[in-house]
Structure formats: structure tokens, C-alpha cells
Amino acid sequence: MGNKYSSLSEEQLAWIFKKHDIDRDRKLTKEELTRAFNYLGSRWTALRVKEAIRAVDANHDGVISLDEMSKLIVYVKGCRT
Numbered sequence: 001m002g003n004k005y006s007s008l009s010e011e012q013l014a015w016i017f018k019k020h021d022i023d024r025d026r027k028l029t030k031e032e033l034t035r036a037f038n039y040l041g042s043r044w045t046a047l048r049v050k051e052a053i054r055a056v057d058a059n060h061d062g063v064i065s066l067d068e069m070s071k072l073i074v075y076v077k078g079c080r081t
């Protein structure tokens, strides 16, 4: 099984995540993150979103802010599926 995310640069991933900030409040909600992961062709999107938020949501407000997004990119690049 390949790693789709690792073939994308950090800049491309940042662009994709920012693009999926639908309401442009500079935060990614669970719903926005779900769309982003779907766009990336992720399997088990709901599970992956849950895990990603748990891994990078430093202040536990349930959304990914811009500074948390840089951690999200590192996290996603480490993903295997």
C-alpha cells in the first residue's frame, strides 16, 4: 500500500488544507478536515480525522488552527494510508 501523502510537498498539503477552510476563519473544523482528507483520497476518513485532531489539537478546542496546521502537515506526511 502506497503512501499518497508523502508524494505531496508540505506546501501542497498546506495549500490543500487552507483550500478546505470553507468559511475562511483560519481554522479547520472536523467537517472541513473530512473534506480535505476525502480530497486526498484517504480511506477510513472519519477515523483518520478523529485521530488527526487528537494528535495535533494542542489546545483541545476541537478545531485545527493555523499554527496547529503545521503539525497536521507533519502528521499527515507520516501517515501510511
Ligand SMILES: [Ca+2]
Pocket (backbone or CB within 6 Å): 021, 022, 023, 024, 025, 026, 027, 028, 029, 032
Ligand atoms: Ca474553517
Ligand SMILES: [Ca+2]
Pocket (backbone or CB within 6 Å): 057, 058, 059, 060, 061, 062, 063, 064, 065, 068
Ligand atoms: Ca485547536
